[in-house]
Amino acid sequence: MSGPALGLAVAVFLACAVEAVEALTIVLAVGATRSWRSALAGVLAAALALSALVGALGPTLVLLPLSALRLVVGALLLLFGLQWLRKAILRYAGYKALHDEQEEFERARQEAARAGAPARGRLDGYSFAISFKGVLLEGLEVAFIVITFGANQHRVGLAAATAAAAVAVVALAGVLARRPLARVPENALKYGVGVMLCSFGSFWSAQGAGARWPGSDLSLLFLIGGYALCGYLMARLLRAIGAPAPMPERELLMGAEVVR
Template sequence: MGNSALFIAVFLACAVEAVEALTIVLAAGIGRGWRSALTGLLAGLLTLTVIVAALGPAVAAIPLDVLRLVVGGLLLIFGLQWLRKAILRASGYKALHDETAAFESALAAAQDSPAPSGSGLVPDWYGFTLAFKGVVLEGLEVVFIVLTFGSNQRNVGLAAVAAMTAVLVVAAAGVAVRAPLARVPENGMKFVVGVMLTAFGMFWGAEGAGAHWPGSDLALLVLIPGVGLYAVILVAVFRRRGLRKQLADKRADAQKGSPA
């Protein structure tokens, strides 16, 4: 796996998480006040930094074959979950993720919560907690992606740069528009990231178990399109089934409504 592929994979995955974290921080800032929200944001980033500093060396010390086997299994679980949801959304069996709706829901909850209580840097503990939890929960997935991809390729530094770049790009866009990034094709990005995580999980898991891929890293150029094609076929099959079910339901309703 080349440095370019590592950077792109980490960047896309972290960008999705950054969009969701941004939505929560915006809701906390607009609904409860920016001082508490920004303090919660900084506290969350500090917590994630400590986690990376603590876990990074420990993960890097694991033997490469063991690391690839463990990371491959985890990425398969993680990637298949993303891919399953993306396929269901694309085929109409699950509602598309709407960042605007998520923002409005979080904002309404923030505005309806008890009156601010606090002082100093944290005049409102609800806003602080909302921003802190959003950053840490979404950030933990970023940490997982950075550590697994970076440690497996023995290049945590590049993975961290890719993650930081994604976060900065999303944050800059959010500050510029001061709104949730509803126009970002998040559902499409999740589909692509699900495909990539699944393919990398298969690749590294097999290598960790002792298998040797033909062409070494070049096998990813077959695995990634192969997983993507299979996912697209599943979307087409599920859409067809959904259309057939809709037609059958309409016919059944028509027959019930027709006179005997």
């Protein structure tokens, strides 16, 4: 597998895993509290809607001129990447609360319990709608990344297969654990995805605008390393000069260990 293809696979896998964890939390909360059958029906419906979207947009994007596609898609990836990177750094420095899947699970579970008892033997509209909405919204961002990465490198199949693998891994972990995946180092994953999106976004959009990268595809590695290092230094600096309020729990930005 070539360097850019490997980079594509890693970026898509990480982004899909993060979004799948968030979607899984919602589905688990609704399923455990009200109706597994209706929650899973919502998941299936959202998966079909997303598949239709990818199927409709993917081939259309491949037909566009490559330089225009790289310019537009690269710019969008860069915007996404900056958002992910900024939020991950702010979370690390204590300026934003860390995403707590256990807390999110409890909140969703209480809301589901308050919504009234589901009718026996019939499809529970609440479970279906909440699962559908959660999976569709989280999946839309992933679908966008799959389509744009795949179309840009003409590897839609690889991007889709990687996304499917990430979702399958998270779903399997959720089924085995039967509870929210609270120990996933989500902020570190989001930081990694932010770096990858910024790197691919810069690379493609500059190419689309007519620039030539020294070393061609090899410069992607320097972009990834450079952005990761700069982001890490900014995060350390922001944390050193003091957060507005200390956060009780922290997870390492670059390391694998999660302190909870």
